[in-house]
Amino acid sequence: MRRYLQIAVLFFFICLPWGMGGPTPVQGSEQLQPVTYRLKWLFNVSVAGDLYTDATGIFRKNGLDVTTKEGGPERDAIKELEMGYADFGVASADQVIRARAKGAPVVVLAQLFQTNPLQWIYYPDRFTIHRLADLRGRVLGVTFGGNDEAILRTLLSKGKVGERDVTLFSVRYDYTPFYRKRVDIWPVYRNAQGVILADKLGREGESVAFLNPAAFGVIFVANSVVTAERTARENPDLVRRFIRGLMRGWTEAMHMDNHRAVLYLLQRHDPDTPRHVLDAQLAITRRMIQPTPEFSIGKLDVNGWRQTEAIMVKQKLIGSPVAIEKTFRPEFLIE
Template identity: 25%
Template sequence: MNRVKMLLTLLLASIIMLPSCTQQPLPVATDEVTLQLKWSHQAQFAGFYMAQEKGYYAQENLKVKFLEGGQDVDIVRRVISGQADFGVLTPEIIIKERSKGEPLTAIAAIYRRSAVVFVAKNDSDILRPGDFLKKKVAAAGEGGAEEFALRFRAMMKRLGLDISMVEIVPYDPAYTAFYDGEVHVTPCYVTGGLIKMRKKGLRLNLIRPDDYGIRFYSDTLATTEKIIAERPELITRFLRASLKGWQEAVEDYQKAVEITLKYTRTKDAELQNAMMEAMLPLVHTGEDYLGWMTPEMWKSMVEVMSEQGLLARPLDSGEPYNLRFLKEVYRVGSQ
């Protein structure tokens, strides 16, 4: 009887112990991440789509959601409020918001050359910024269009031109008033609006802020100080997957166009292909790594905005960006 009790006791103990011996580790929950884009879906964001469709985000255990932007979308508020974890912004906006005390930080410059250009019709007498005086310029806007407004102000102020002598009207992404001749000058992207205008047969004069000393990065990936402090590994994973997608978009841009068309509302392959071709030299400059940022460039951008009185307070040029995550992705030492 005692032997039976002993066997039952051993059997019961083995049953109790069995789950702890054979239990598998619980799967790590997938992190849900939201990326706020500047504009509606288009080839401008092809690298992010590549990262999604090729499974690079999934490899980092991330489930990524894209939010479309636009002129009426307050991208900064969405990122700061936590509606989006990351945002595609311009360095001007990041610098301006940092000077106001907002906790935005750039983690990578996707477009290392600016895509912004101001255009006037070829038969006009508008060839340079000085010709904007007493003309109607579509350089006012918020959301995705704020980049144009800031670039316009910086260029005019650097040249000592009186902005009050320009009739400034809201930017129109459809360019209707410009086509009709009611607006004399409009900003656009060489990767988007310029292509659409030329497709309509317009001959244009191009005025590039870069030619007047206003040199900035363009699309820049940003997050908040809160996420940097609380989830640094999430940033590294997201950035690593995103840059992998951008690298593949550069290497196989036709595939990138094919994937982009899954997201765009208008399935215009010719337009998206032209956008990709115009975008490639802005992203892949042949310098450093894709997405890389330099302290010298940030110093220059902060100085330009400070000189033009566009900052709410004096700002150290190291405040608006953080190189930590690019260094982790590319495994490089301190520079």
């Protein structure tokens, strides 16, 4: 299946005006180093750059035969690194910080999302959120024990809104309470479910808006590329070839010249999502990965990581700071 996608995407590229230098030739399988890469999410728009890097042969040009594996709720890339089941993975900042607090030797190579896609959807015709105090008296959807709980509690604290001033509603995968307007704000991934819900409600004549925590100064870093300390120490050439290839792939995937090719690839993996929805999802993802065309994809937001760590300490999700800066290995990205 992966080989078929490589051929199909490369053929698609050939039929397009070349962007970013055109497609990368796919080498033969000889002398390629096998690598396992565990994602955090399922194959959808949030892993567009990962899929693109694999399908267009960039990894193979770097001498790597990479098996890219889907993530999901039952998958933990950091545990797989520790057990030797994966060489590289994707994990959110809180996963990295929790793991470091437990002594796990995991290091961070690059940060994918510069804006956390975890946000809250709401109906602006019912109320608007200009200040965090506007949440007072509202029913707020939250996944207890999830990242959104930590973020939401930080927002409430920052806005001086007490828990007695709001009603916290435990969310599940069923959006019915939000559709029926029993819950005022509902956590979604802005670039994924957020687009799907906005499209569905828009066809019913409803408008939606989103509460972005970053707009109120709350930064909780999302997905980053990780590996084991031992891998970084003992096999730096492998790490360098992998992360540079991956960042090249993400950079090409986010370039507008390759938009149609990436859409084609996403449709192959996510055939049930309409093309116009995938198109909107990809546009939003692009802004979250690369805020400006000049931005170097993969750059670490050190202050954002520090704030994430501080939030976790304050909410007693970890016992004490873990000296998060010691986990960063940005040198592998330097040409």
